[in-house]
Amino acid sequence: xxxxxxxxxxxxxxxxxxxxxxxxxxxxxxxxxxxxxxxxxxxxxxxxxxxxxxxxxxxxxxxxxxxxxxxxxxxxxxxxxxxxxxxxxxxxxxxxxxxxxxxxxxxxxxxxxxxxxxxxxxxxxxxxxxxxxxxxxxxxxxxxxxxxxxxxxxxxxxxxxxxxxxxxxxxxxxxxxxxxxxxxxxxxxxxxxxxxxxxxxxxxxxxxxxxxxxxxxxxxxxxxxxxxxxxxxxxxxxxxxxxxxxxxxxxxxxxxxxxxxxxxxxxxxxxxxxxxxxxxxxx
Numbered sequence: 001x002x003x004x005x006x007x008x009x010x011x012x013x014x015x016x017x018x019x020x021x022x023x024x025x026x027x028x029x030x031x032x033x034x035x036x037x038x039x040x041x042x043x044x045x046x047x048x049x050x051x052x053x054x055x056x057x058x059x060x061x062x063x064x065x066x067x068x069x070x071x072x073x074x075x076x077x078x079x080x081x082x083x084x085x086x087x088x089x090x091x092x093x094x095x096x097x098x099x100x101x102x103x104x105x106x107x108x109x110x111x112x113x114x115x116x117x118x119x120x121x122x123x124x125x126x127x128x129x130x131x132x133x134x135x136x137x138x139x140x141x142x143x144x145x146x147x148x149x150x151x152x153x154x155x156x157x158x159x160x161x162x163x164x165x166x167x168x169x170x171x172x173x174x175x176x177x178x179x180x181x182x183x184x185x186x187x188x189x190x191x192x193x194x195x196x197x198x199x200x201x202x203x204x205x206x207x208x209x210x211x212x213x214x215x216x217x218x219x220x221x222x223x224x225x226x227x228x229x230x231x232x233x234x235x236x237x238x239x240x241x242x243x244x245x246x247x248x249x250x251x252x253x254x255x256x257x258x259x260x261x262x263x264x265x266x267x268x269x270x271x272x273x274x275x276x277x278x279x280x281x282x283x
Contacts, residue, residue, distance in 0.1 A: 001214055002260040005099035010106065011065040014134045018062035022049035024070040027063060027107040028078045029115070030086060034108060037083040043095040045071070045104060046084050055079070061129070063110045066103040073111045089218060093260060105217035113147050113220070121145075148220045155179040155193045156266050156275060157205055159230040159248070163270050164201055167245040176255075178263050180223075189224050201246050202237030203230060211269075212280025214262040223262045227275050 003010075020026075025045040028035040037044040048056060060072035080086055089108060092101040117136055120127055125140035136145040156178050157164040165176045181196035183189055190208045197205050211225035238246040254271040258264065262280075269275040 001258070001262060001265055002093075002098065002102050002105070003215060005102055008067055008099035010099075010103055011067075012106070012134075013065070015062045016129050016131060018070060020048045020060045020062075020070060020072045022047070024048045024060075024072055025066075026051065026060070026078070027071050027073050027104060027111055029073070029089075029108045029111040032089055033086040034089050034092070034104065035078055035080060035084050036087050036091065036104075037085070038087065038091060038095075039083065041096055043091055043097075043101055043104070044083075045100070046078075048072070050084075051078070052081075061114065063107040064103065066099060071103060071107045073107070073114065093218065098260075102217075106215070107217075109217035109220050110147060116148075117145050150219070150221050151183045151189065152221045152223055153181060153183065153189050153192045153196060154223055154225045154262050154266060155197055155205075155208075156211070156225070156227045156270060157197055157201070157203060157230060158227060158270065158275070159234060161251045162248045163251070163254070163267070164203070164236070165247060165249045165254075165267070166200070166243045169240070169242055169244045175264075176249075176267060178266060180263070189226065193226050193228060197228070200239045200242055202235070204232045205229060206231040209277040211266060211275065211277065212262070216262070225262050225266050225280065227266075227270075227277070 026048055027045060035046060055078055059075040063071050063073055092105050095101045117127060120138040120141060120143050122143045123141040125138050127136040127138055130137050134147060168177060179197050179200050181192060183192045193208050194205060197203050205228040208226050208228040211227050214223045216223050236246050251271055254267055256271060258268040266275060269279050
């Protein structure tokens, strides 16, 4: 999957006092876009020493390290100059090298969190970075804000040689998907599976078993994969505003192999007859 970057290593250790080196990478995020270069299918982030002298003099905050290379976010605006341009963040999903794309997605997640939490939600005072941990603190009222991580489930609904597959109604991704949704307040992941399956396809399930997880920086998600068994009628009632398609697919009809996403990996595991509890942990 996207995070499988060995022998490379992502170091998310907090370093508020770290300063960028000339060869440090710069992650500039602006909404759904990042500043990068696309060169023959490869994604490249700008190095600090590639910026003009005025841009290099601004403040940079350390986000994380990829191996021994730091990735920093600018505290001011960057002007796009060739070969760099503002590209949709989805270029990271299937880009190369994979280790850089995973690091950039994670760095973007942190960068957007910093941008979205400049002021205290309790008293409106400007927040400051903690000197001890990855958090923002309010010097006036003492409120502490931690990075945004959204737990969500991916549910493989199975019935012998069949699995429920879907296609989203209004999202850019048009490939096969599984049932998915965010955990609500006071809800366990297993309860989320039951609710989302009923809401999206009108089915009841049992024997809900954990498969594995994936950090998904594209949407600040922590994805939790589960496999479950049909319990009762197999008649699908599609949630039309969420899904353009929902159907039972035979194991033999599914594409081979794994993918960058947890969804695609779980579909591949079912195709291979290996979608069992803890499958990803044993992979």
